[in-house]
Every structure is written in structure tokens, then in C-alpha cells.
Amino acid sequence: MRLTNLLIVLTALVLSGCLWQSPDAEQRTQKSFGYNNGYAPEQPLPFSHELHVGTHQIQCQYCHNQVERSKNSNIPALSTCMNCHQQVGTQLENIKKLRDAYADNKPIEWVKVHMLPDHVQFNHQAHVSRGVNCQTCHGPIEKMAKVYQFSDLSMGWCVNCHRQPENKAPLNCTTCHH
Numbered sequence: 775m776r777l778t779n780l781l782i783v784l785t786a787l788v789l790s791g792c793l794w795q796s797p798d799a800e801q802r803t804q805k806s807f808g809y810n811n812g813y814a815p816e817q818p819l820p821f822s823h824e825l826h827v828g829t830h831q832i833q834c835q836y837c838h839n840q841v842e843r844s845k846n847s848n849i850p851a852l853s854t855c856m857n858c859h860q861q862v863g864t865q866l867e868n869i870k871k872l873r874d875a876y877a878d879n880k881p882i883e884w885v886k887v888h889m890l891p892d893h894v895q896f897n898h899q900a901h902v903s904r905g906v907n908c909q910t911c912h913g914p915i916e917k918m919a920k921v922y923q924f925s926d927l928s929m930g931w932c933v934n935c936h937r938q939p940e941n942k943a944p945l946n947c948t949t950c951h952h
């Protein structure tokens with residue numbers, strides 16, 4: 775979206791007095807992006823954060839190892855899983871599927887849970903390096919047998935945190951919009 779367009783919409787938002795307020799319930803259901811709290815798509819393999827993070831205490835960054843270095847967090851490659859599953863759980867049905875996919879060099883097609891519209895830019899490194907916890911935004915991942923979207927990812931949600939004085943986070947439109 776062009777900046778001029780953004781400014782026009784901003785003016786409209788200010789005039790209608792709805793800037794910085796969360797949208798009403800009706801608007802939420804019409805959104806294709808954001809506002810999808812609770813969204814938990816079926817995954818090709820039942821990977822459990824509760825088991826791996828909660829029970830076995832594996833650190834987030836062991837798998838999502840780009841999150842401190844890059845804008846995007848990564849979903850781990852199967853080779854990361856194989857560090858353990860060459861030996862661990864080899865008798866289990868789902869681990870057999872995992873090992874077969876690895877042997878055939880076929881990646882597992884994980885379904886993306888979190889989505890922002892194309893006109894928004896997010897940056898993991900900026901948040902993680904400032905000590906914002908994964909759980910602040912993603913919720914109690916260590917208790918999720920299946921990942922769901924915890925926050926609504928609305929502009930109001932981002933801005934509400936950015937405007938807290940102690941965060942000293944930028945509020946100008948181009949921080950988050952191209």
C-alpha cells in the first residue's frame with residue numbers, strides 16, 4: 775500500500791474516531807488476515823510443542839534457530855528432527871513417517887498458522903533482541919499439543935505495545951508498513 779493511500783485511510787480513521795480501537799466482532803469474522811485468534815490448522819504430522827518443549831524441555835531456538843538473527847522465524851528442517859529421531863521413538867508410527875520423509879528427501883508441508891498481510895512488515899530479531907518473550911505474542915506454546923494463534927495480530931495489538939512508554943518502540947507508519 776502506498777503511503778498516500780495510508781494517509782487517506784488514516785484521516786478517515788481519525789475522523790470516524792476508531793483509530794487505536796480494536797475492531798468490533800462483526801469486522802473480525804470478515805478478516806482474511808489477522809484477527810484469527812484460535813486458528814489451529816490441521817498439520818500433516820501431529821507435532822506437539824507440549825511434548826517437546828513442555829515435557830522434554832527443548833529450547834525454542836534449538837528448532838527456530840533463525841529467530842534471533844532474522845526478520846522471519848524459521849520452521850526447522852527435518853535434519854533437526856533427525857538429531858533425535860534417528861534413535862528416539864523409532865518404533866512409533868508418526869516417527870516412521872518422519873523418517874520415511876527424511877529418507878525420501880521430501881520436506882513435511884507444515885501449514886502456516888500466523889499470517890500478516892503483505893503491506894505489513896514484522897521483525898523477530900528486533901523483538902527478541904529487546905527481550906520480548908516468545909510467549910508474550912505466541913502464548914503458552916509449551917502447553918500446546920497443537921499450535922494455535924494466540925494474539926489477534928491486529929494493528930491495534932501491535933500499536934498498543936509499541937506506545938507503552940517503557941518500550942520506546944517506534945510508532946511511525948513506515949515502521950510496520952512498506
Ligand code: HEC
Pocket residue numbers: 817821822823826827832833834835836837838849850884885886887888889908909912915916920921
Ligand atoms: C523440536 C522442535 C521445536 C521446538 C523445540 C519448538 N518448535 Fe515451534 N514449531 C516446530 C515445528 C515443526 C512447527 C511447525 C508445525 C506446527 O505448527 O505445529 C512449529 C511451529 C511453531 C509456531 C507456529 C508457526 C506458524 O506456522 O505460524 C510457533 C509460533 C512456534 N512454533 C513457536 C515456538 C516457541 C515459542 C517455542 C518455544 C517455547 C517453540 N516453538 C519450540 C518445531 C519446534
Ligand code: HEC
Pocket residue numbers: 819820821822825826830832837850851852854855856857858859862863866867868869872
Ligand atoms: C532433542 C530431541 C528431539 C528433537 C530435536 C525432536 N524430537 Fe520429536 N520427540 C522427542 C522425544 C524424546 C519424543 C518422545 C518419544 C517417545 O515417546 O518414545 C518425541 C516424540 C515425537 C513425536 C510423537 C510420536 C508419537 O506418536 O507419540 C513426533 C510426531 C515427533 N516427536 C516429531 C518431531 C519432529 C517433526 C521434530 C522436528 C521438527 C522432532 N520431533 C524433533 C525428542 C525430539
Ligand code: HEC
Pocket residue numbers: 834835838841846847848849886887888889890896898901902906907908909910911912927
Ligand atoms: C512481538 C511479538 C512476537 C514475538 C516476541 C515473537 N513472535 Fe513469532 N511471530 C509473530 C508474528 C506477528 C508472526 C507472523 C509473521 C508474519 O506473518 O510475517 C510470527 C511468526 C512466527 C513463526 C512462523 C514463521 C513462519 O514463517 O511461518 C514462528 C515459527 C515464530 N513466530 C516463532 C517465534 C519464536 C520461537 C519466538 C521467540 C524466540 C517468537 N516467535 C517471538 C510475533 C512474535
Ligand code: HEC
Pocket residue numbers: 890894895896897900901904906910911927928931932933935936941942943944949950
Ligand atoms: C509486546 C510488545 C510488542 C508487540 C505486541 C509488538 N511489538 Fe514491535 N516492537 C516492540 C519493541 C519493544 C521493539 C523494539 C524497539 C527498539 O528496540 O527500537 C519493537 C520493534 C519493532 C520493529 C523494528 C523497528 C526498528 O526500526 O527497529 C518492527 C518493524 C515492529 N516492532 C513491528 C511490529 C508489528 C508489525 C507488530 C504486530 C504484528 C509488533 N511489532 C508487535 C514491542 C512490541
Ligand code: HEC
Pocket residue numbers: 780781783784807808890891894927928929930932933936944945946947948949950951
Ligand atoms: C507497530 C506496527 C504498526 C504501525 C506503527 C502502524 N500499523 Fe497499520 N497495520 C499494522 C498491522 C499489523 C496491520 C494488519 C492488521 C490489521 O488490519 O489490523 C495494519 C493495517 C493497516 C491498514 C489496513 C486496515 C485494513 O482494514 O485492512 C491501514 C490502512 C493502516 N494499517 C494504516 C496505518 C497508518 C496510517 C499508520 C501510521 C499512523 C500505521 N498503520 C501504523 C501494524 C502497524
